[in-house]
Amino acid sequence: MSDPGFLAVTPHAGPTRDLLAAAARRRGMDIVELVAPGTAVALRDRPGGHFYGGPGLGAAVADDLGVALLEPTDDWLPGLGREFTRRTIHATTLGEARGLEGPVFVKPPRDKTFPAAVYGSGEELPDGPDGPDELPILVSEVVDWAAEFRLFVLDGEIRTGAQYATYGHLEVGPLPHPVQDFASHLLAEHGDGLPSAVVVDVGLVDGAWAVVEANMPWFSTVYAADPARALEVTLRAAGPRAAVRERDRKFVRTPTA
Structure with missing residues (x-):
């Protein structure tokens, strides 16, 4: 054995x-x-x-x-296009973003080096860690997520998942079938740009499905997803x-x- x-x-x-x-x-x-x-x-x-x-x-x-x-790579989300994101997203650096007019949503692509949030302008952005001006970030239009869902994906297949938010507030529940249909289409079109084991968050914006972001399974909350299936994805990812x-x-x- x-x-x-x-x-x-x-x-x-x-x-x-x-x-x-x-x-x-x-x-x-x-x-x-x-x-x-x-x-x-x-x-x-x-x-x-x-x-x-x-x-x-x-x-x-x-x-x-x-x-x-x-x-995931930093350029995967910005490269999807509005068909899958329902908003404009571009990659830049913290230093370059300080001159942006707002409001804008700003986040580090993967790590939580500073809070992902809506900032009134680039002047409100916090200082980064070492080399703050070179810190990669993603800047996007501000949208209102009606609901958000987490998917644990292995070899292009959704292994488990759960709802985790409603209008920005924690609300845990099961995955509805339309989420899985949208995610399956996304993975068929753009799954080659992701690791074989990955977490993908999707949600509803103005009644349309959209990608929130992709994350590392070894640093992701399970919420109401099946822990055993989430573990399978995590073991491959780390x-x-x-x-x-x-x-x-x-x-x-x-x-x-």
């Missing part, structure tokens, strides 16, 4: 971490809390590592765990480097990113 490996998780307790850890235990996996920097170092020679936690922690421990962290598929190599996060 093959070793199912282990799941290294953030030391910060939370519903998603605990749900995924419980699902991993049912698969026979060991759970390791990364409670100190030395925890990951001690796992260097242990095969079968997987990860769930934040980007900062992931970058710090990926080498020691032997894990490849898959993430698993052993030796198991990374050729198509996914361009999506591997560098440790210093």
